[in-house]
Amino acid sequence: MYSRIYEPVSDLSAYLARIGAGPCEAADKEYLDRLISLHQTHIPFENLSIYDLDEPVSMDTEDLFNKLVKRGRGGFCFELNGLFCHLLKGCGYDVQEARARVVMDQVYGGHVPPGNHRIELVRLGGRYYFCDVGFGGPSPSGALLVEDGYEEEMEGRRFRVERMDEYWWRMGMCREEGFEPLIEFTLQPQDPVEFAPLAGYYSTTPLSKFVANRVLNLRTEKGRKSIFNDVYTLEEDGKVTETAIRDKEDLWRIVREEFGIRI
Numbered sequence: 001m002y003s004r005i006y007e008p009v010s011d012l013s014a015y016l017a018r019i020g021a022g023p024c025e026a027a028d029k030e031y032l033d034r035l036i037s038l039h040q041t042h043i044p045f046e047n048l049s050i051y052d053l054d055e056p057v058s059m060d061t062e063d064l065f066n067k068l069v070k071r072g073r074g075g076f077c078f079e080l081n082g083l084f085c086h087l088l089k090g091c092g093y094d095v096q097e098a099r100a101r102v103v104m105d106q107v108y109g110g111h112v113p114p115g116n117h118r119i120e121l122v123r124l125g126g127r128y129y130f131c132d133v134g135f136g137g138p139s140p141s142g143a144l145l146v147e148d149g150y151e152e153e154m155e156g157r158r159f160r161v162e163r164m165d166e167y168w169w170r171m172g173m174c175r176e177e178g179f180e181p182l183i184e185f186t187l188q189p190q191d192p193v194e195f196a197p198l199a200g201y202y203s204t205t206p207l208s209k210f211v212a213n214r215v216l217n218l219r220t221e222k223g224r225k226s227i228f229n230d231v232y233t234l235e236e237d238g239k240v241t242e243t244a245i246r247d248k249e250d251l252w253r254i255v256r257e258e259f260g261i262r263i
Contacts, residue, residue: 002193004060009083011065012090018069019043027092029124032131033142035091039084039133040141044074044218044259047210050203052251053263057203059196061086073261074218076210078199080134081118082192088131094123097192100185104137104172116202118195119185121146128187130161130171136217136226137182138173146187155219218259225258227251232258 009015016022019038025031049055057079058064064083067073074080088095100117120131122143129143141154148163151174158174167188172181202208209215216227223235230245232254245251255261 002196004062005192005196007061009061009065009086009090011069012087015065015069015083015087015090018072024091029129029143031091032088032093032122032124032129035087036131036133036143037141039080039087040139040219041221043068043080043133044216044261045076045080045134045136046074046216046255046259046261047076047203047214048073048216048255048261048263050076050208050210051214057199059192059199074216074259075134076136076203076215077117077132077134078195078202081120081132082195082199084131084133085120085192088120088122096121096123096128096187097190097195098185098187099190099194100183102135102137102182103170103184104180104182115198116208117183117185118198119183121187130185132183135183136215139182139219140171141219144171216255216259227254227259234258 019042021035021038049057059082064079068075068083085095085097098119098121099115100119101113101115102117122129122131128146130146131143132139138157140159144152144159144161146161146169151158151160160172160174160179162170164170167186168184170181171183172179202210205211214227214229218225222237226233232243232245234241245254252263
């Protein structure tokens with residue numbers, strides 16, 4: 001029943017072309033950073049299937065490949081990081097699926113949220129690196145070393161990793177007013193099939209922010225583009241411009257012209 005989740009990507013070269021990359025290079029830190037950055041700037045985070053189109057979400061590799069690569073769509077975290085895991089493995093990386101939870105907006109009333117996110121952990125030189133191409137908010141544009149207190153600046157933002165306890169770690173941003181937690185994650189190995197029910201739950205339950213809100217996000221060379229419900233926001237060179245989306249025709253035009261998605 002779940003065997004298709006474990007199938008490799010059918011056409012690795014097409015996937016690499018989708019994100020503007022050439023053939024696989026050496027499976028090192030430099031190329032890993034490049035894959036993450038290219039993925040974030042070419043394949044958008046988007047929940048149109050959930051919010052607007054009433055399309056089911058599938059974790060099967062071929063379904064994800066058809067949606068993200070052949071059809072030129074995006075997806076939410078379980079889809080984006082799920083397929084990216086296959087890309088990393090196909091390029092020779094030692095990858096471990098990891099369970100995570102988003103804590104940046106406290107949408108659960110200050111309580112610890114349930115596992116609502118997925119990241120990948122890549123092992124290089126005996127150390128883990130945090131990798132994420134499926135976060136709808138500010139995220140490292142490369143692989144971030146998992147080491148207590150480690151900080152690194154990427155694309156004008158300074159990210160920090162902290163150890164919380166025996167099992168959980170926290171990744172967040174260093175701001176002038178202090179540390180802002182974004183994502184909590186565990187190093188405990190997860191089987192890919194464990195994310196299938198999570199994807200099904202968060203794509204259907206009214207408790208999910210992705211069922212309640214339209215969310216799109218795409219990192220650019222100068223900032224990022226995003227849609228939240230009926231507002232389109234462009235962040236470029238530190239300047240923020242917000243535009244109201246008038247109707248569905250206007251929405252699909254912006255989705256097509258700014259995010260490269262054709263519905």
